[in-house]
Amino acid sequence: MSDKSKNTPETLEKSGFSRRGFLGASALTGAAVAATAFGGAVMSRETWAAAVKDAQQKIHVAPGELDDYYGFWSGGHQGEVRVVGVPSMRELMRIPVFNVDSATGWGLTNESRHIMGESAKFLNGDCHHPHISMTDGKYDGKYLFINDKANSRVARIRLDIMKCDKMLTVPNVQAIHGLRLQKVPHTKYVFANAEFVIPHPNDGSNFDLQAESAYTMFNVIDAEKMEMAFQVIVDGNLDNTDADYTGKYAASTCYNSEKATDLGGMMRNERDWVVVYNIPRIEAAIKAGKFSTVGDSKVPVVDGRAGSEFTRYIPVPKNPHGCNTSSDGKYFIAAGKLSPTVTMIEIAKLDDLFDDKLKDPRDVVAAEPELGLGPLHTTFDGRGNAYTTLFIDSQVVKWNMAEAVRAYNGEKVNYIKQKLDVQYQPGHLHASLTETSEADGKWLVALCKFSKDRFLPTGPLHPENDQLIDISGDEMKLVHDGPTYAEPHDCILARRDQIKPQKIWKRDDPFFAPTVERAKKDGINLETDNKVIRDGNKVRVYMTSMAPTYGMTEFTVKQGDEVTVTITNIDQIEDVSHGFVMTNHGASMEISPQQTASITFTADKPGLHWYYCSWFCHALHMEMVGRMLVEPA
Numbered sequence: 001m002s003d004k005s006k007n008t009p010e011t012l013e014k015s016g017f018s019r020r021g022f023l024g025a026s027a028l029t030g031a032a033v034a035a036t037a038f039g040g041a042v043m044s045r046e047t048w049a050a051a052v053k054d055a056q057q058k059i060h061v062a063p064g065e066l067d068d069y070y071g072f073w074s075g076g077h078q079g080e081v082r083v084v085g086v087p088s089m090r091e092l093m094r095i096p097v098f099n100v101d102s103a104t105g106w107g108l109t110n111e112s113r114h115i116m117g118e119s120a121k122f123l124n125g126d127c128h129h130p131h132i133s134m135t136d137g138k139y140d141g142k143y144l145f146i147n148d149k150a151n152s153r154v155a156r157i158r159l160d161i162m163k164c165d166k167m168l169t170v171p172n173v174q175a176i177h178g179l180r181l182q183k184v185p186h187t188k189y190v191f192a193n194a195e196f197v198i199p200h201p202n203d204g205s206n207f208d209l210q211a212e213s214a215y216t217m218f219n220v221i222d223a224e225k226m227e228m229a230f231q232v233i234v235d236g237n238l239d240n241t242d243a244d245y246t247g248k249y250a251a252s253t254c255y256n257s258e259k260a261t262d263l264g265g266m267m268r269n270e271r272d273w274v275v276v277y278n279i280p281r282i283e284a285a286i287k288a289g290k291f292s293t294v295g296d297s298k299v300p301v302v303d304g305r306a307g308s309e310f311t312r313y314i315p316v317p318k319n320p321h322g323c324n325t326s327s328d329g330k331y332f333i334a335a336g337k338l339s340p341t342v343t344m345i346e347i348a349k350l351d352d353l354f355d356d357k358l359k360d361p362r363d364v365v366a367a368e369p370e371l372g373l374g375p376l377h378t379t380f381d382g383r384g385n386a387y388t389t390l391f392i393d394s395q396v397v398k399w400n401m402a403e404a405v406r407a408y409n410g411e412k413v414n415y416i417k418q419k420l421d422v423q424y425q426p427g428h429l430h431a432s433l434t435e436t437s438e439a440d441g442k443w444l445v446a447l448c449k450f451s452k453d454r455f456l457p458t459g460p461l462h463p464e465n466d467q468l469i470d471i472s473g474d475e476m477k478l479v480h481d482g483p484t485y486a487e488p489h490d491c492i493l494a495r496r497d498q499i500k501p502q503k504i505w506k507r508d509d510p511f512f513a514p515t516v517e518r519a520k521k522d523g524i525n526l527e528t529d530n531k532v533i534r535d536g537n538k539v540r541v542y543m544t545s546m547a548p549t550y551g552m553t554e555f556t557v558k559q560g561d562e563v564t565v566t567i568t569n570i571d572q573i574e575d576v577s578h579g580f581v582m583t584n585h586g587a588s589m590e591i592s593p594q595q596t597a598s599i600t601f602t603a604d605k606p607g608l609h610w611y612y613c614s615w616f617c618h619a620l621h622m623e624m625v626g627r628m629l630v631e632p633a
Contacts, residue, residue: 055470055477059087069432069443069493072130072144073466075099076487079125081146081157086432086443086493089468089482097155097164098125098148103614105589106164110564110598111512119153119169126150128489129179129240132159132498133187133223137245137329137437141498143223145190147179154179154192156226158511160502165511166226170219171297173231174198178240178323181223182279183436184247189229189279190221191250193238197259201295209259218252218277218304230286231294232304234275234311240322240377244347245329245437250277251345253320253334254313267338271315274323274334274345275304278354282310312353314361316343317368322377322428326386326401327439331366335375335388341368342375342388344404367408369415371397379431381441381471385417389426389446395419396429396446396469398476420476422467424450428490431471435492444469444476445491447484455483464488503574505594512596515566519596526568526596539603541565545578545591548618550611553626559606559633566598567591571617579614582628588614606632 061067067085075082079098084091100107100123107113113120126149133143144157152174156166170176173194182189199206199214208214218232218241236254243250254273256266282302285291291300304311317339324333325347332345346366352358374392381387388397396419403415431444451465463483470477505511507527519526522533524542530551533540539561544551545568557563569578569591577592580599587601603609613624 055479058470058472059089059468059479061085061088061090066496068496070496070499071445071491071493072132073484073488073491074127074130074146076128076489077124077126078486079127079148079150081127081130081144082488083162084491086445087468087480089466089480093162095157095162095164097146097157097167098122098127098151098153102588103590105597105599108587108599109589110600111515112164114514115164116167117169119151119167122151124150125153127155128177130490130492131179131181131435132492132494133181134183134436135186137183139433139436139494139498140186141494141500143187144492145179145181145223147176147192149175149177149195152176152194154190154221154226156223159499161505161509161511162501163511168221168226168228170194170221171228171299172200172294172301173217173219176219178238178252180242180250182243182247182250183245183325187223188247190223191241191243192219192221193241193252194219195237195239197237197256209261214259215305217301218250218275220279220282228297228299230282230291230300230302232277232282232302232310235305235313236272236275238275239320240324242323242325242332244325244332246347248279249347249350250279251275251323251332251334252277253316253323255319255321255337267319270318272318272320273313273315274320274332274343276312276314276332276345276350276353277304278310278312281354285310312350312361314343314345314364316365317341322375324378324380325435327380327382327434327437328384329437331401333378333386335377337374337376337391340370340373340375342371342378343368344401367401367405369399369404369407371399371416372419376426377428379429379434379444380439381431381434381444382439383441385441387429387431387444387471387476389422389429390419391425391427391449393419394422394424394426394448396422396426396444396476398471417474418476420469420478422446422448422469422478423454423465423481424448424452430491430493432493433495442470442472443493444471445493447488447490449487451481451483454481466491504572505592507594509595512598515596515598518598519566526566527570538562539564543567545569545580545613545624546571547576547578548613548620548624550613550624550626554629555626556629556631557603558631559603561603561630562600563603563628564598564600565611566596568596569593576617577615578617578624580611581614582611583609585609590615603628603630606630 069086071084071086073082081095083093096106175195177195178193181187220229237256239253241252317336319338320334321337322335334343344367349364372390372393378388398417426446448465466482468480581588609628
């Protein structure tokens, strides 16, 4: 055994050293070796410590001060979106989307169930990719879109109120995974990949996935209407997607070109592909009526399989994963996953590819730099550098795109600038403003799938680890570990001036417009009336709330009645949110200042039932209660 092999983490651990101890002891040595290997100077222990201390001071946000960035994290298996301040990494809020949330009543209230539509029957979600709407390649702070892989949905969050206001179940497909937005001239479209190949019709009459009638689709959604615009049939399983800075092209990574159902079969081909979509061509075809439909859906569908005028298939190493557009607009970058490389596709050459001036689709490949083991996703600093996660190596690698192209063309140049250990197995990563033309190269978040020894043990289910990295200088510096629950998956960062939330609700907000319309039909003034409307076995209870009391503290119904309680919070001071919980009836909701909210339940138990305010609103909060009297049937 060589001296080098004796010093592996595994060997030292068996000798009584922990992995944590090994990493701590070797960090300075590793940094020195890396600096030497990549042409940098070796840092002394004192210099390194001073640099880390300087970086840590940057993340400190003192009491009363505000973060520089809003971070929006997908909530993974929780089905929510989490709002995090950056650089403090403090969690500010959770926005329920595909989940049921008893604090706000999301999934319980009539307003939320109206937004969720028929899919309100699902109690789970698996959200992956949050993205903010843009105008001219910059975040406009209007909407955030998020996917639900589990139930094939896409949702929209209004960032002025930080509530989901629209939700769409995508027809004809299963498992919406990759999601990105059109960047210019504005976010007209949401691009969403359906991952899995299914037979059409999927009615049990045929299970042959090799048949021509078995495929998946690239889905395009009208961002304002939150309705399907069109779908594109493609070859292979769709993974991740992104759009260019001209509004003309979108691209998706595709794996399982084999259409296999087993692991070995999905890795059989040496190459899969990136499929590029020509959006204007597809729009023109649909306008001319050159489309079909699938099943009962009326959504226009075009065939974009190999040979189509609407798409081009660019071979890349097998089972590619991430697809990211460089912030300078020059490249689609596809990460190899099972290859140590990423593929840089030159967007400027796509016109020639679609016009058949290039015979070999690989002619649009500008470079294919080798980065390390398990490249998954890439982000950018706006200074010509890219950062890619290496899942197997547990590293983030910083590399220069222009130098990678030069090396691909035969020059002897070292395009890799630094490799930074992260803990452990990073998936997505995201740099500040990286998806826009304003990428500022200040912060990078690495979302690590494993945390192992980084935090206090919590039983067999471990938290994951979001790590904040300072990329403002020549070297990456890890400055913060943050435990996270149930696979947040991805995040996005916007400057705080780009997001402009309301502090209290506007009374004419469309979020609760259906409830307001119902009240008008009942002749109710929501700001003043406290009244019970009886319509057979349907009872509608209208009341106001103003700290510390409800406008109605008692009402009577009969056993078996369907009861709808509608409350309008007439407080006008921010922070004075009220809640409504009907004990032992599974009913709870939030009513923030000037908001109207409603919830429906069945009064199935005779007797006296208390309701109370669940959001601490006043010194006499505990006294903010009322009673529902249920007479026996």
